[in-house]
Amino acid sequence: MMSPAPDSTRLTYIYDGTFHGLMTIAHDSARRGIIPHDITASDPERPLLFHDYIRVATDVHKAEAVIRAIKTRLPSLAYRRVLFCFLSEAATAPKCIIDYLSLGWRYGAMLDHHVTHEAVRPLHFLAEKVERERRRMLGLVRFRLAPGGIYYAPIEPDNNILPLLSPHFAERMATESWIIHDIGRKIASRCSEGEWDIVDFKLTASIEYGEEELAYQKLWNGYFTSIAIGDRKNVKLQKQFLPRRYWKHLVEDIPGQADTHPQGKPCRNIPTSPST
Amino acid sequence: MDVFKKLEILSSAAKYDASCASSGTARKNTPGGIGTAVRSGICHSWSDDGRCISLLKLLLTNKCAYNCAYCVNRASNDLPRALFTPDEIAELTVQFYKRNYIEGLFLSSAVYRNPDYTMEIILRTVALLREKYRFNGYIHAKAIPGADSALIRRTGFFVDRMSANIELPSEKSLNLLAPQKGKGAIFTAMRDMKSAMLDYRDGNRPSRSRRGFILAGQSTQLIVGASPESDHSILSLSEALYRGFSLKRVYYSAYVPVTALDNRLPLVGPPLRREHRLYQADWLLRLYGFRAGELLSEKNPNFDPDLDPKSHWALSNMHLFPVEINSADYEMLVRVPGIGLRSAQRIVRARMVRALSFDDLRKTGAVLKRARFFITCGGRHLEKDESDVIMIRERIIGRPAPRLLTDARKRNPGDGQLDLFGPISFTRRIPTPLP
Numbered sequence: 001m002m003s004p005a006p007d008s009t010r011l012t013y014i015y016d017g018t019f020h021g022l023m024t025i026a027h028d029s030a031r032r033g034i035i036p037h038d039i040t041a042s043d044p045e046r047p048l049l050f051h052d053y054i055r056v057a058t059d060v061h062k063a064e065a066v067i068r069a070i071k072t073r074l075p076s077l078a079y080r081r082v083l084f085c086f087l088s089e090a091a092t093a094p095k096c097i098i099d100y101l102s103l104g105w106r107y108g109a110m111l112d113h114h115v116t117h118e119a120v121r122p123l124h125f126l127a128e129k130v131e132r133e134r135r136r137m138l139g140l141v142r143f144r145l146a147p148g149g150i151y152y153a154p155i156e157p158d159n160n161i162l163p164l165l166s167p168h169f170a171e172r173m174a175t176e177s178w179i180i181h182d183i184g185r186k187i188a189s190r191c192s193e194g195e196w197d198i199v200d201f202k203l204t205a206s207i208e209y210g211e212e213e214l215a216y217q218k219l220w221n222g223y224f225t226s227i228a229i230g231d232r233k234n235v236k237l238q239k240q241f242l243p244r245r246y247w248k249h250l251v252e253d254i255p256g257q258a259d260t261h262p263q264g265k266p267c268r269n270i271p272t273s274p275s276t
Numbered sequence: 277m278d279v280f281k282k283l284e285i286l287s288s289a290a291k292y293d294a295s296c297a298s299s300g301t302a303r304k305n306t307p308g309g310i311g312t313a314v315r316s317g318i319c320h321s322w323s324d325d326g327r328c329i330s331l332l333k334l335l336l337t338n339k340c341a342y343n344c345a346y347c348v349n350r351a352s353n354d355l356p357r358a359l360f361t362p363d364e365i366a367e368l369t370v371q372f373y374k375r376n377y378i379e380g381l382f383l384s385s386a387v388y389r390n391p392d393y394t395m396e397i398i399l400r401t402v403a404l405l406r407e408k409y410r411f412n413g414y415i416h417a418k419a420i421p422g423a424d425s426a427l428i429r430r431t432g433f434f435v436d437r438m439s440a441n442i443e444l445p446s447e448k449s450l451n452l453l454a455p456q457k458g459k460g461a462i463f464t465a466m467r468d469m470k471s472a473m474l475d476y477r478d479g480n481r482p483s484r485s486r487r488g489f490i491l492a493g494q495s496t497q498l499i500v501g502a503s504p505e506s507d508h509s510i511l512s513l514s515e516a517l518y519r520g521f522s523l524k525r526v527y528y529s530a531y532v533p534v535t536a537l538d539n540r541l542p543l544v545g546p547p548l549r550r551e552h553r554l555y556q557a558d559w560l561l562r563l564y565g566f567r568a569g570e571l572l573s574e575k576n577p578n579f580d581p582d583l584d585p586k587s588h589w590a591l592s593n594m595h596l597f598p599v600e601i602n603s604a605d606y607e608m609l610v611r612v613p614g615i616g617l618r619s620a621q622r623i624v625r626a627r628m629v630r631a632l633s634f635d636d637l638r639k640t641g642a643v644l645k646r647a648r649f650f651i652t653c654g655g656r657h658l659e660k661d662e663s664d665v666i667m668i669r670e671r672i673i674g675r676p677a678p679r680l681l682t683d684a685r686k687r688n689p690g691d692g693q694l695d696l697f698g699p700i701s702f703t704r705r706i707p708t709p710l711p
Binding site for chain 2: 110112113114115116121135138139140141142143144145151153168169171172173174175176216218219220222223224225226227228229230231232233234235236237238240241242250251252254255
């Protein structure tokens with residue numbers, strides 16, 4: 001197993017919360033042979049006694065050097081997994097990434113074979129969770145044609161997947177202008193002529209959709225209803241594939257939506273019918 | 277008739293086609309075009325029957341010249357009829373696509389006037405989408421049995437997948453329930469597609485076409501429960517189709533009574549459990565290296581509705597178990613109940629760097645509830661007795677035996693779905709427990 005440096009369990013890194021910041025920590029911890037107790041983006045409310053806190057200033061050069069090392073010395077999927085894990089924004093993600101990389105510098109290209117290792121599995125788990133939501137969201141983003149010819153899609157994903165969704169739609173909708181708005185994080189990806197960037201974003205007024213847009217929403221709803229086979233109705237299965245928290249920003253009216261959250265808010269913990 | 281009404285009629289008419297895959301091809305957008313194709317496919321929604329919606333599934337028309345007994349669109353059925361124009365379909369597809377409702381189009385049709393005429397409109401529609409609308413999303417089109425092979429070939433260069441549905445799993449049932457369709461015409465269409473695919477692979481392709489010929493392959497559909505074929509004959513047919521016609525997928529559709537009373541057809545609810553077991557077995561054929569003859573036989577022609585096909589197979593082949601997780605080859609690992617493709621891959625990777633314990637095995641995603649009876653880890657067992665097949669069966673199902681037997685006795689033996697004595701009788705065939 002790991003043999004941490006003598007004092008490493010008493011050390012916590014503080015960084016600016018950026019990916020480059022975390023990669024700078026990876027650089028520092030590798031150089032000093034430290035496996036930190038924790039990594040946080042904010043000053044601790046109640047600092048621990050006999051515990052060291054190191055504030056690491058983000059250094060783009062060091063960070064890029066770490067990223068290069070990940071891409072060349074670790075397994076081919078390692079960088080993607082590290083990035084996905086970071087985008088999960090889970091409280092444990094930074095620590096998972098540093099543990100994974102520390103082990104990685106020793107195991108190199110065989111790192112991902114250690115699927116049951118405690119420094120590998122949590123990172124794989126978080127990365128898979130983000131990948132699952134990314135895949136799901138590729139299908140569930142719903143664009144609405146807003147006045148001015150811009151396609152607008154509101155989303156509220158669990159993970160920060162906007163940077164992962166954008167390349168897909170930038171290629172697919174290369175001739176259109178679109179905005180995908182992550183309401184919870186108050187950011188949006190905007191794209192025109194195939195080029196996209198992510199900016200802070202807030203809607204100042206609600207959008208009035210034109211008749212054509214409303215007509216297509218009605219057509220889609222009609223299709224959504226008529227394509228279901230009545231004799232095979234299976235709402236439980238539907239909910240399993242399409243969890244309730246994703247319903248809010250869909251265009252289709254799923255029956256039962258109205259009575260469960262009258263204010264139109266997503267409900268995360270609705271008691272389901274007793275399982276059979 | 278407005279588009280809304282047409283869409284309602286022609287999408288409800290298309291819903292009995294089970295195929296919804298948008299996978300199998302990867303395509304980049306073209307300059308000035310719209311759309312891409314993603315190799316793994318993308319689901320966009322789920323309707324309240326729990327089935328995924330990936331493609332805009334439409335009939336060109338439900339005005340049908342044929343009168344197949346099982347089909348909702350049969351000529352003698354009294355229902356509203358409609359016909360889309362190619363432009364209407366193309367416009368709907370692109371507008372839905374731009375809003376990210378769908379991954380592409382699945383265009384099917386009733387036989388309108390005659391097969392050639394219908395096929396020609398399908399060809400015109402997909403050509404319009406690709407050429408005028410520069411649509412690069414996924415398209416699945418129906419090959420109409422009986423249509424000229426040149427038309428089918430030309431259509432294939434515009435689309436990602438084509439399918440001709442066999443529907444009834446035997447010639448006898450086809451002749452009885454769909455006399456106008458005929459087995460010959462269906463298999464001719466499938467053969468046309470296969471030979472065109474082979475031609476394309478050999479480089480024998482029209483010079484002006486830069487597109488591939490149905491790169492996502494062809495598929496078909498079998499209706500389950502409308503006719504008396506056993507699971508064994510259905511699965512054997514599927515196996516023959518995968519081998520003989522290189523099909524990518526066979527879909528199974530539990531028969532839903534859709535037409536007015538016809539004494540040639542059953543009047544029960546759709547056999548969903550049976551359909552589910554057939555899909556599981558289909559996966560075993562395509563991805564797990566099983567042959568149909570291993571799973572079922574003339575003597576044991578139907579799946580146990582309570583038990584998944586892999587567990588069913590394992591319980592009849594206890595002499596092959598237990599297998600040692602740390603040394604069994606991949607082909608054997610995937611045959612263990614509770615170990616799927618992903619966990620088998622993880623096991624093979626993980627054991628390259630260290631021997632696995634039962635605890636590690638759990639972390640690979642293997643389901644020990646089922647796997648525990650069939651494996652050892654480092655020579656250790658999880659169960660004392662791995663020879664009591666009846667006990668194992670009960671524990672896999674998760675129900676005590678007495679209730680199971682009473683349930684079975686209560687069920688109507690005439691529905692052809694329950695092999696009442698199957699699971700008990702094979703205890704006799706099992707060799708004495710391994711030392």
